[in-house]
């Protein structure tokens with residue numbers, strides 16, 4: 001799952017850590033004393049040369065253009081542009097085994113990270129946000145000896161990813177536990193993305209946690225839809241409420257709610273016909289289901305592999321019938337991870353589950369922290 005993205009994030013970590021490490025060679029004690037003294041002197045001087053008389057062993061700090069920008073080895077004052085309090089503070093930090101990370105250290109790796117995210121189908125505003133957070137977390141940071149550069153880069157990336165992936169997250173199980181029963185959940189999305197299979201998986205997931213459920217087939221549009229969901233209902237031994245093809249989907253789900261009330265069933269799982277967000281009459285039908293049934297939750301289902309298309313569709317469906325969260329199916333077949341990273345940030349609604357295979361057990365409750373750890377190889 002998301003292997004391509006994991007590789008790209010790992011490359012960024014290595015490159016960024018290397019860049020910073022290159023600038024963090026140790027400085028001997030004598031140089032450290034000189035450097036700190038020069039920094040102090042510089043801080044009190046009105047003007048004049050700000051160069052610090054450091055020696056040949058001074059570590060190489062790179063500039064924006066990648067060229068070494070160390071103070072001259074012959075002890076001559078450095079050029080004004082290269083010197084300054086910030087620079088001296090940095091040199092002093094080297095001497096104590098620390099390094100202060102400057103923007104130019106990260107410029108190359110950050111550009112590569114941006115390309116990597118965009119080529120992984122991460123939405124542009126999400127990639128920008130991730131880069132901003134990494135910059136904010138790293139630049140000006142002091143990497144002490146106790147902390148490796150890789151740790152510092154990893155922490156920044158961890159926070160940046162969590163910031164976008166975790167948007168709007170709520171505890172689904174708690175919501176089910178605390179809601180008045182029956183809880184009605186309606187599933188929306190385009191054709192063939194795995195809605196019906198997801199309903200069956202969620203019914204199983206609920207059963208494992210002690211909640212009963214009834215399936216209601218609001219897909220009265222597609223021939224064969226009743227048979228398809230009936231197969232799942234029979235395999236799982238669940239009650240299915242279905243009407244003839246062409247019937248009113250809102251009426252089917254409504255009947256599902258009545259059945260649940262009469263039979264003490266905890267959750268109603270309402271399927272709907274797959275539809276394109278551009279088909280106005282079908283989108284209007286969704287609005288009607290929303291009005292008539294007033295579901296406790298509407299979940300948008302799409303394929304992780306659809307990348308930015310899934311993100312765009314989520315927005316369109318959310319406009320027609322406000323969604324509470326998304327389920328990304330076929331995550332097991334997705335290498336890029338773009339939809340998983342982008343969809344919550346763009347829609348403001350959390351991912352609640354990942355579909356990770358075709359079996360009834362292949363539904364994973366979404367945990368942003370867990371995904372970020374997985375992406376960064378920390379699990």
Ligand SMILES: Nc1nc2c(ncn2[C@@H]2O[C@H](COP(=O)(O)OP(=O)(O)OP(=O)(O)O)[C@@H](O)[C@H]2O)c(=O)[nH]1
Pocket residue numbers: 190191192193194195196197198219225273274329330331332333354355356357358362
């Ligand atoms: N690998 C993988 N396949 C999945 C997953 N979820 C669903 N599928 C498969 O995707 C195909 C389509 O799933 P359906 O549940 O029929 O899709 P749907 O959205 O209900 O389709 P319509 O009823 O046509 O709208 C089936 O072959 C499922 O087994 C998943 O998480 N991983």
